Amino acid sequence: MDWNKAFAGEGVEQEVGSSSNTATARLASARGRRPRLWPAWLFSTDHKIIGLQYLGISVVMALVGVFGAYVLRWQLAFPGTPAPLYGIVDPGPYNAWLTMHGTIMMFFVAMPLLLGAFGNYFVPLMVGAEDMAFPRLNMISVWTLGLACLVLMASFLVAEGPAAAGWTNYVPLSADPVYTGVTLGADLWLVAVFLDFAAVLMSGINVLTTALNLRAPGLTLPRVPLFVWTQVIAAVLFLFSAGPLMGAILMLLSDRHLGSGFFAAERGGSPLLWQHLFWFFGHPEVYVILLPALGIFLEIFPTFARRPVAAARVIVVALWTSAALSFVVWAHHMFVSGMSPALALPFSITTIIISVPFAVVVFALIATLRGGMLRPSTAMCFAVGGLASFLIGGVTGIFLGAPAVDMYLHDTYFVVAHFHYTLFPAVVLGGFAGLYYWFPKVTGRMLDERLGKWHCWCTLVAFQAVFLPLFFLGVHGHMRRVYDPSYYDFLRPGIFLHQMATVAAVVLVLSQALVVWNVIRSLRKGEKAPSNPWGGTTLEWATTSPPVPGNFSEPVVVAHEPYHYTDCDRRREPVPQWML
Amino acid sequence: MAGGLLGSMDSGWWPRGSSSFAAEVDGLFFLIAVIVGAWLLLCQAALFFFLWQASGRGGPGRLRGLQIETWSIVTLAVAVLACDLVVEAYGHPIWKLIVSAPRGNALVVQVQARQFVWEIRHPGADGRLATEDDIEVQNELHVPVGVPIELHLRSKDVIHSFFLPTVRLKQDVLPGVEIRRWFLPTRVGRFPLACAELCGFAHYRMGGALIVHDPESYQRWLAAGATAIGGLEQGVRR
């Protein structure tokens, strides 16, 4: 079978593919002949290359988002003093940075990383397909995301700077320039987010079609790996939830420029409508990010504990249940918004009950270690640390789901700490778990495990030190998005907690040098990776590391469910899905 | 040491309540803390126990009992559901109490928010709003202790959020709508008032004070307010 036909950088790729099967070889030759290969790489429709393009975009955007976090944290800890590498933080730019930090991290880092990079690279591999269902759409998707990033970054260059109404972009604050002093920046924000969503929609359609239609023979739905399930559910969630917010964005642009009044009280509209549309999208969005991260944990746990995932089918049911429930919880963000207080009861019940499916997933992950034979690794370190941290994020959500307590904690640092304890474990810890797990597959090189363990422990400890103090600030009534906490007498005693968090945040950022160094070192002279270095059971381990163009050099047939192990001779051996 | 550090905050790490329903809210908070704290400990303990067990040397642990595993997980999830319903059943009456109409004769105070000021209109000695003797003060809410207060909240421009931490009351203030909330101050003193919703570049400076008077000092404040139109004290921050 001629796999190269399916592989689209066409001529160039074919030529290289025939001389060598490895992506490193391709990259190495790309280095030598950049003028010809660089455009081929850029215009590639190969899901693996597009996955890496998504990864590149999310890393670059993360640098901006993290820098924003640093500016904010500096101002909170040392109000009014010049931040090194930045200078004095003024209230206007402070609001712009808090807006951009949230926007970038949610839409331009978390989604491109977990859906774009991991989803693109591994869904086709794990279902045994040679590429995505619609390779060209895939390329358009990553291009659209690139355009969205340029539009968003352009807002740093326009006269009044970027949008400054928070990542939730509440109206009327965001609707009229008189309130924030931002004109063009606010429009660029709306356009960038719209384009970003269009990109993720295209990518979601691809993931969904690929997982449903391009599965290898024998890969029946019950045999589909859990990571693929989480990607599918995330795609479905995004497809159903993005529309309302994209519509709302167009309505807001129309309010701003065409004189309509969808969200303007004085023109017969409703400011609360924006909040409803935003959070109808916003809560599923959290799961769009969270589920793929849980999917990564669900792959890593069985591989390194060397035993089947506990209650794997119940997990799939639980994930779908959480996805369905996520569409009927949105108003928990609005208990004190001025909507009818009577709505609090139904939304509070659905919100609190959504803890049940997640409890199932968490219990199953924990049970997956029972009777396991642990093979310690950096990927497992991040996965266990991610689960342990996510638990804190999960349980603190219950406080906010109870309206009477939410009335006190809403819009305080308790909320900030809560969602960072859910999103950081998902995006950063989940992302690193996936990186250490799949790096050998992608590059054909092993990462250094000793450096990796140091990186894991530094990241885990520093993360707790950044965000645990914020719970205490929140419980003390500290409002979020406050430029200078020393303005309030009752907040001044808590500033030492801000200082703790800021110092820890700097340590957290600096300790990422460990992974940067590890990756560079491994790419240059890392140990060669075998095709299945960890004893994984899913299909991505069936092919070479890195995968050949077209993914599999011979057709794969799936014989049974994933996460299968046998005990023989006091050793436990994986039984891969493709083993007949 | 941590206790000492936290104790150094002006009213401890958990600000003492100053309203009739603060104790209920705090009670709900601690009920949830106990329930989720127990689950959190249980999960972390199980996670690290199994991790320790799995990293033990020797041959493979037994891989039996997978069926029982599934049932245990489902049973535990049902237990989580039961805890959820306890929280809901305990919490809902408290929410209803907070958002219901005030009991008895409440003193009505009008709060109008705009970027970045709370304009607060108090009834004068006649106890009624929209009369000659209304007292308007910026960023200060003056109330007598032990009398239910009904707030009529509105905004002139963007969304603000009227936040009285010690009262455990927070309410977004919207343009175009008047929202009513009540509370009953139970302690005399000066308490923080803040804006909790991002409302522009000076959001962080939209603070003020809730001043709860004993009956005599309230009378004095009323008398002074009646002579000095527009309020006797300049709006003081915090």
Ligand SMILES: [Cu+2]
């Ligand atoms: Cu939500």
Ligand SMILES: [Cu+2]
């Ligand atoms: Cu305000």
Ligand SMILES: [Cu+2]
């Ligand atoms: Cu504000």
